[in-house]
Amino acid sequence: xxxxxxxxxxxxxxxxxxxxxxxxxxxxxxxxxxxxxxxxxxxxxxxxxxxxxxxxxxxxxxxxxxxxxxx
Numbered sequence: 001x002x003x004x005x006x007x008x009x010x011x012x013x014x015x016x017x018x019x020x021x022x023x024x025x026x027x028x029x030x031x032x033x034x035x036x037x038x039x040x041x042x043x044x045x046x047x048x049x050x051x052x053x054x055x056x057x058x059x060x061x062x063x064x065x066x067x068x069x070x071x
Contacts, residue, residue, distance in 0.1 A: 015050035021066040
């Protein structure tokens, strides 16, 4: 299995942070990535602050099979 690094810039109000994740390098995982990104606005709307949003985003991507990596 070949892996790939997936990077997204998260924004919540004036707060910004990059989230680095790893997953498979395949068309199926690209679709998972697009689907996971599509749910971020709803997560932000249901968060009480940037810290909660960041935690929820990590869990959200994890539910799609992506693993957070530190960079």
